[in-house]
Amino acid sequence: MDNFIGCKLKAAKVRNAEEAESLVLLEAVIWAKEKRLEKLCFVSDARLVIASLNLNSNQLYWYNKSVLEDCKTFISSFHFVRFEFLQRNHIILADQAAKFSRRSRTSGEWWGNVPEFLNSSM
Secondary structure, eight states, X not given: OTTOOEEEEOOOOOSSHHHHHHHHXXXXXXXXXXXXXXXXXXXXXXXXXXXXXXXXXXXXXXXXXXXXXXXXXXXXXXXXXXXXXXXXXXXHHHHHHHHHHHXXXXXXXXXXXXXXXXXXXX
């Protein structure tokens, strides 16, 4: 696929979906900084997590608030950053990657090449 830039998976134990989404966004921001990307749009199906980043919503578990505060410290180094909520049926590839990582306990990074577990969906 011509628009594919990269994919990173990190298998980890988490308490709940909110914690997973918070940690994923922090990991994605750090990864984008390492890759020297400057204009970013992060998409998630975690409405409360995205609201917390965009509106400083205070409805998250306390342990996720500190993760997102770390995320906010990194985003100041980018030229453009946007956090957007989309329903899961609109982010099918991200959902498939997360399920693959969770089920197979796989961590890895694919830069420029579409990983095999996503090829069937593209």
